[in-house]
Amino acid sequence: MTSFSVSSAVDLLAIVPYVIGFHPEDSAVLLTFGGPGSSPRDPGRSGRTVSPSFHARVDLPVSEHEHRATATMLREVVVRHRSSLVGLVLYTEDVAAASLFADLLTTGLRIDGVEILDVVRVEGDRFYCLDDPTDPGVPFDLREHPFTAAQVLAGRVVHDSRTALADSLIGTDGDDAALVATAASKVVDDLVDVGRSSDQIGATMVRHSRWLRTQVKRFVAGGPLPTAAEAGRMLVLVSFDSAREVAWSGMSRADAQRHVELWSDLVRRAPVDLRAGVGGLLGLAAWLHGDGALAWCALDRCFESDPDDSLGQHVAFLVESATPPSVWSPTPVASLKVLSRDQPQHGDQVRRLS
Numbered sequence: 001m002t003s004f005s006v007s008s009a010v011d012l013l014a015i016v017p018y019v020i021g022f023h024p025e026d027s028a029v030l031l032t033f034g035g036p037g038s039s040p041r042d043p044g045r046s047g048r049t050v051s052p053s054f055h056a057r058v059d060l061p062v063s064e065h066e067h068r069a070t071a072t073m074l075r076e077v078v079v080r081h082r083s084s085l086v087g088l089v090l091y092t093e094d095v096a097a098a099s100l101f102a103d104l105l106t107t108g109l110r111i112d113g114v115e116i117l118d119v120v121r122v123e124g125d126r127f128y129c130l131d132d133p134t135d136p137g138v139p140f141d142l143r144e145h146p147f148t149a150a151q152v153l154a155g156r157v158v159h160d161s162r163t164a165l166a167d168s169l170i171g172t173d174g175d176d177a178a179l180v181a182t183a184a185s186k187v188v189d190d191l192v193d194v195g196r197s198s199d200q201i202g203a204t205m206v207r208h209s210r211w212l213r214t215q216v217k218r219f220v221a222g223g224p225l226p227t228a229a230e231a232g233r234m235l236v237l238v239s240f241d242s243a244r245e246v247a248w249s250g251m252s253r254a255d256a257q258r259h260v261e262l263w264s265d266l267v268r269r270a271p272v273d274l275r276a277g278v279g280g281l282l283g284l285a286a287w288l289h290g291d292g293a294l295a296w297c298a299l300d301r302c303f304e305s306d307p308d309d310s311l312g313q314h315v316a317f318l319v320e321s322a323t324p325p326s327v328w329s330p331t332p333v334a335s336l337k338v339l340s341r342d343q344p345q346h347g348d349q350v351r352r353l354s
Contacts, residue, residue: 004018004147006117009118009120009127009138010127010140010142010145011145011147012031012087012089012117012118012120013089013120013122013127013140013142014142014145014146014147014148015031015087015147016029016031016055016089017142017148017151017158018147018148018150018151018156018158019031019055019290020055020057020291020292020293021156021157021158021159021165021291021293021294022158022159022160022161022162022164022165022293023158023159023160023161024057024091024161024162025091025161025162026059026060026091026092027057027058027059027060027090027091027092028057028058028059028060028061028070028088028089028090028091028101029055029056029057029088029089029090029091030055030056030057030074030078030086030087030088030105031055031086031087031088031089031117032054032055032078032081032083032085032086033083033084033085033086033087033117034083034084034085054077054081054083054290054322054324055292056074056077056292056322057292057293058070058074060090060091060092060094060097060098060101061097061101062097064100067097067100067101067104068104070101071101071104071105071108072108074105075105075108075109075112077321077322078109078112078114079112079114080322081322081324083114084113084114084115085114085115085117086109086114086115086116086117087116087117087118087119087120088102088105088106088116088118088119088120089119089120089121089122090102090119090120090121090122090130091121091122091123092121092122092123093123095121095128095130095133098121098130099130102119102130106119119131123137125139125140125141126138126139126140127140162293162297165293165294165297166297166300168264168297169264169267169268169282169297169298169301170268171268171269171270172268173269176228176269177269177271179228179229179232180228180231180232180235180269180270180271181232181271182232183228183229183230183231183232183233184232184233184235184236184271184274185232186232187232187233187236187237188236191204191236205240205242205243205338206338206339208233208237208243209237209242209243209246209336209338209339210339211233212234212237212238212243212246212247213246213247213249213250215230215234216246216247216250216259216262217250219258219262220250220255220258220259220262225261225262225265226262226265226266228269231265231266231269234247234266234278235266235269235270235271235274235277235278236274238277238278238281239274239276239277240277240338241310241311242336242337242338243338244277244280244281244311245331245336245337245338246336246338246339247281248281248284248285248311248331249330249331249332249333249336250330250331251284251285251288251328251330252288252328252330253288253289253325253326253328256285256288256289256290256325257289259281259285259288259289260282260285260286260289260291260294262285263278263281263282263285263298264282264294264298266278266282267279267282267298267301272304272305273305274305275301275302275304275305276302276303276305276306276309276312277309277311278302279298279299279300279301279302279303279305279309279312280298280299280302280309280310280311280312280315281311282294282295282298282301282302283295283296283298283299283302283311283312283315283316283319284311284315286298287315287318287319287325288325288328289325290325292319295315295319296319298315299312299315299316299319
């Protein structure tokens with residue numbers, strides 16, 4: 001897990017786009033850390049090294065009822081994760097709304113024994129201390145900040161807004177999309193032909209699933225992104241629950257970033273009717289990588305194709321409940337039914353594809 005050396009309020013602000021992947025607007029961002037220590041707003045104290053426990057971004061509530069409900073939800077999550085130190089950043093021009101929400105949340109957290117690292121309101125390129133109504137604000141610029149430089153060096157992309165993050169999952173190469181769709185249609189036609197014989201469909205899915213597993217492992221190990229033909233085949237296969245299990249079975253926290261890259265690429269290239277399967281996979285990989293914002297964007301793509309997608313619903317629960325990725329463990333190959341004699345039935349799903 002990435003650690004940050006925090007010695008000023010600007011350091012806290014620089015963490016936000018690093019961990020959520022975009023620059024928020026009209027939002028409340030809660031950063032939680034594992035240990036107590038001095039406040040970064042105190043220039044007389046040395047910096048401290050902190051490691052985020054989890055982070056949460058929510059739209060800044062409007063009504064007082066929403067303020068209370070959101071503050072209660074975040075407080076419960078902090079307690080459940082046993083975080084002892086938090087920072088709160090409020091992105092809004094509404095001073096009254098920021099003050100109300102901050103008071104509700106921080107009062108409850110202090111009762112729970114949680115230390116408040118800092119509470120900052122951001123408006124444009126200035127930040128303000130909510131405890132001082134006369135604070136004229138302090139200008140800041142994150143472009144030259146060391147945390148920003150570290151993201152660039154690591155190849156991480158920070159988007160200007162959540163909308164820009166969501167748009168990054170929309171394909172822009174029409175020619176490639178047409179090739180992928182054609183390849184996917186051919187795989188569907190082949191499966192429909194085989195599906196007319198229940199004796200053959202099981203063996204065919206075993207062959208396809210083994211191929212899928214090989215493709216995923218090859219990319220995670222450093223291989224190239226799928227060709228159009230490979231992408232079309234993969235997108236059709238992960239629309240089957242049993243084959244999709246093969247795709248996510250080997251995911252680990254160590255290789256989650258590579259899975260994010262693979263499934264992001266395929267979400268962008270997927271025909272509308274095949275987005276659910278791959279969207280759920282990207283959501284899972286993003287959650288495992290600690291990127292809740294990307295996970296939600298992936299789920300939006302998933303649910304626009306199938307609102308009842310089982311993996312998508314499961315990932316939504318993981319993100320909503322702020323379940324830590326540390327609970328995850330890869331699935332043993334021996335337990336994958338599609339690769340064993342105890343194979344699931346695929347006839348209904350094949351018919352739906354056609």
